Amino acid sequence: MSEQIAVRIPDELAESLSELVAEGRFETKADVVRAALGSLVAAERRRRVGELIAEGYRRVPQDDDEVKAATRAAIRSIHEEPW
Secondary structure (H helix, E strand, C coil), X not given: CCCCCCCCCCHHHHHHHHHHHXXXXXXXXXXXXXXXXXXXXXXXXHHHXXXXXXXXXXXXXXXXXXXXXXXXXXXXXXXXXXX
């Protein structure tokens, strides 16, 4: 199921959408808008998850031993990278 939403956008933005279609990146301007909205919704979801994680750590902060263990693990993983 889908919902149709009518929106007005500035001419410059409409031209940018048309350019993306002309370049072959998207089939239609509607596809561009759907992709952009999907990206926005996903970014907002990630932001909210980050906020929830941070709130969890504020409610139950890590103790010094946990921080030291995490630091050691991070340093170890950096040294294991092939860069």
